[in-house]
Amino acid sequence: MVLSDAERVMLQSWVRRRSSAQSLALRSRIVLESADGHAIAEVARRLGITTDTVRAWRRRFLERRLDGLCDEPRPGVPRKITDADVERVIVKTLEETPKDATHWSTRSMAAATGMSQSAISRIWRAFALQPHRAETSLLSKDPLFIDKVRDVVGLYLDPPERALVLCVDEKSQIQALDRSQPVLPGVPERRSHDYARSGTTTRFAALDTATGKVIGSLHRRHRAVEFKKFLAKLDKEVPADLEVHLILDNYVTHKVPAVKKWLATHPRFHLHFTPTGSSWLNLVERWFAELTTKKLRRGVHRSVQALEHDIRTWLADWNDTPRPFVWTKGCRRDRRQGRRLLPTNLRLRTLGRRPRSVRPASR
Template sequence: MSRPGPKIPPLSLTDAQRAVLEGWVRRRSTAQALALRSRIVLECADGHSILEVSRRLGVAADTVRTWRRRFLERGPDGLADEPRPGVPRTITDADVERVIVKTLEEKPANATHWSTRSMAAATGMSQSAVSRIWRAFALAPHRAETFKLSTDPFFVDKVRDVVGLYLDPPERALVLCVDEKSQIQALDRSQPVLPMMPGVPERRSHDYVRAGTTTLFAALEVATGKVIGSLHRRHRAVEFKKFLAKLDREVPAGFEVHLILDNYATHKTPAVRKWLLAHPRFHLHFTPTGSSWLNLVERWFAELTQKKLKRGVHRSVQALERDIRTWLADWNDHPRPFAWTKTADDILDKVATYCQRISDSRH
């Protein structure tokens, strides 16, 4: 018969202690380790057992015991890291917090973002100290990313429709991602390109000569990765209708055809709608407005741009179109499908998180 373990002392919080711990949890500038320790103590104070807190927070039971004991012994101060051997610190926790809070909550008077030099001048610390603090807390004021939230009133329905086709396509049907890459420029450098040599990268002049443009209509087959493409000098409903006719010829007659495409005006003209009525096996699924990332053919366009167009040199539109056709044929000899992994719920949850962050940032 197993003997019961030692009885652990109860943990209770004063109002002041609870306010301090909850403040550490909510504050964005709090170190993640300190925020986790605060959550552990708050969970224990709410009457949860050590094993239950361990399961709820995803940490080891010994970790819960350690910080519970440290809090009982020294209160909130016990949640800080123990001093380590070596040269005494010259930068205190208060200094670190001051830099982090200033980075997250303020801007310099004469710039849009902080640099190590401006932050050092504002805090009286060295540039290297500021740099170390930023690296430790993954702060990069010089970097900025872009995003865009769709304003489509049917955003949720369209996301579920398109993602449903990716993850659970209908039987006896082909799902094709369709779009146009318009205004592809035939560019010739103003001076000859200097080839790569050992220790020297390829060099090219920064300016170029334009020789004209073309438009690539493409349909990516989701299941196999094969692409049906068509090049046209113009980008109108007339050309899109010709491309639909090409799809009708190349897709076997026994298959339904589901097209995922954006809301561009040429996709919805009366002529196109009339053509669709005469070809009932074609079904159109529109992505939400401002959500081109939902169309897998955009990923294929990125491959084409990076591997053929970005550093290509073409003295005429004919040469450009010849290169695109060659690259397309080579792709279809060895097609590689792009696997869609996110469910509609995953996408909608992430969008909801962004909306919450935007809402919070206005206060």
């Protein structure tokens, strides 16, 4: 067996290349060993294969040279779904709706196009189409939207010196729920669908954006009176030599005359309001999500007192090792409206984590 220089170089590259298939590399070694003058039995022994395998690939190479080492086309039914059929499914999915529904299913699309349900599923997966899914969105109509976003995000990214930036909000109507039957452990955990209400409470919270520490208080009602008491608590706990910047939403209790009068007598407090319909800009909402997920959603409480005790305990544990949230999402230009917006899918990164999810920093 005699090899040309070009054939030898190509065979050696197939052997050395990391991306080559193992089968192609083995066939190349068979040809190279044979070209070096080794007998069939010797090649089989050196490569740990049978003599029939060596004979077969020697014969294939002598007949078709390098092309003979590649796999031949597999037998099978010719392709029935053309590119035009795939385009028709995609266009129909994106631009049309069925007569009897608000969105397509794989079976309704199969009936409309004459294809099989499995074919529609493969096309949708290939192009990441999910007509059955729907997400919510809201574009704020606040005329000062841009200015307020820059104000709030500016406090996150570049807080003023000798000042404390606090994200303040209330989580109202936290219900003390007792399940009608005991919770059954397992995977997943099983809870009865019905429950008994034992009252509600409201959690006032102020998240320190620098450290992640939370100042909180509980009240049975949610009025301006309770909010003013919470402001007094902040004034007591924050060192007197620091300015206080509060980021709040546009709830009416934050703007009543009694609160304005209190703020006038405490000039170190500065209020920064998020745009209308954009409370997701407030980082304390992410902390409330932690509270809901880890303590409230699956909690069982037979009284408001038990609920408040659990919330206080959880807050104390959080403040033992506070974990700050770090803002990493900047503004982007919305070309259709010609102004800078922040998308509603708020992205946060936490210290020591990849920006794949919104989680507190690792302890």
